[in-house]
Amino acid sequence: EVHLVESGGGLVQPGRSLRLSCAASGFNFDQYVFHWVRQAPGRGLEWVSGIYQNGATDYADSVKGRFTVSRDTAKNSLSLQMDSLRAEDTALYYCIGDKAGDLEFWGQGTLVTVSS
Amino acid sequence: DVVLTQSPLSLPVTLGQPVSISCRSRQRLVHGDGRTYLNWFHQRPGQAPRRLIYRVSNRDSGVPDRFSGSGSGTDFTLKISRVEAEDVGVYYCVQATTWPYTFGQGTKLEIK
Numbered sequence: 494e495v496h497l498v499e500s501g502g503g504l505v506q507p508g509r510s511l512r513l514s515c516a517a518s519g520f521n522f523d524q525y526v527f528h529w530v531r532q533a534p535g536r537g538l539e540w541v542s543g544i545y546q547n548g549a550t551d552y553a554d555s556v557k558g559r560f561t562v563s564r565d566t567a568k569n570s571l572s573l574q575m576d577s578l579r580a581e582d583t584a585l586y587y588c589i590g591d592k593a594g595d596l597e598f599w600g601q602g603t604l605v606t607v608s609s
Numbered sequence: 610d611v612v613l614t615q616s617p618l619s620l621p622v623t624l625g626q627p628v629s630i631s632c633r634s635r636q637r638l639v640h641g642d643g644r645t646y647l648n649w650f651h652q653r654p655g656q657a658p659r660r661l662i663y664r665v666s667n668r669d670s671g672v673p674d675r676f677s678g679s680g681s682g683t684d685f686t687l688k689i690s691r692v693e694a695e696d697v698g699v700y701y702c703v704q705a706t707t708w709p710y711t712f713g714q715g716t717k718l719e720i721k
Contacts, residue, residue: 528710538650538658538701538712551708587657594646594705595663602657 495519495598499588502603505578513603515571515588520598522569526591529562529573531584532602541586542573556582578607611636611704615713621721622692630716632685632702639682639706646705649678649687652715653698661700662687694720 501513515527529541542552542562550562561574571588583606590598616631638645647665650658660669662678665685675690689696697720702713 537715538703540710540712543708543710553709591705594640594644595648596650596660596703596705596710597663599657
């Protein structure tokens with residue numbers, strides 16, 4: 494059975510850092526592209542970052558230079574290092590496994606709240 | 610970035626009624642490999658989005674056949690042939706033809 498389990502969310506002050514993790518199981522991790530997508534309270538879905546099978550990455554303009562995505566093949570895990578956090582980064586962050594542009598697998602999300 | 614525009618944004622419906630949700634792109638969503646990576650998701654309150662349709666018209670396993678997807682190029686449609694109570698929530702289209710992936714604004718379906 495496929496599982497994507499996010500962790501690491503919480504309450505953090507503006508300007509501080511937080512690291513999200515996503516543990517994957519039940520499918521061939523190496524074959525998948527992974528994304529982070531977020532959803533601010535009461536709002537729609539926003540793509541944040543993605544990482545290819547070869548480690549190449551891309552970011553939304555709103556987080557470029559502040560967020561860093563990485564993957565660990567040995568641990569079947571994904572991480573999102575979030576620095577210089579802002580109030581507008583407050584959202585539920587989803588980890589997504591994507592093999593062929595179909596956003597096949599989703600986690601349940603981890604909530605990040607940026608507030609003083 | 611590819612902009613996706615959904616309509617309507619609000620959809621009050623009667624049980625058993627058919628509905629259509631439109632998703633329009635400002636640019637064609639045909640990938641260089643010839644495929645069109647336009648997907649549809651349904652999100653119930655308090656839950657993660659669930660994929661209904663991938664690559665325009667392929668229904669996911671377990672998705673009732675009252676759901677169907679169609680379209681090509683820049684215009685896409687999600688149809689529900691007869692709305693049931695469990696269909697309430699927000700529907701999103703998302704394109705995965707080009708990075709960054711982009712989502713439509715969402716269409717909120719509610720029962721009158």
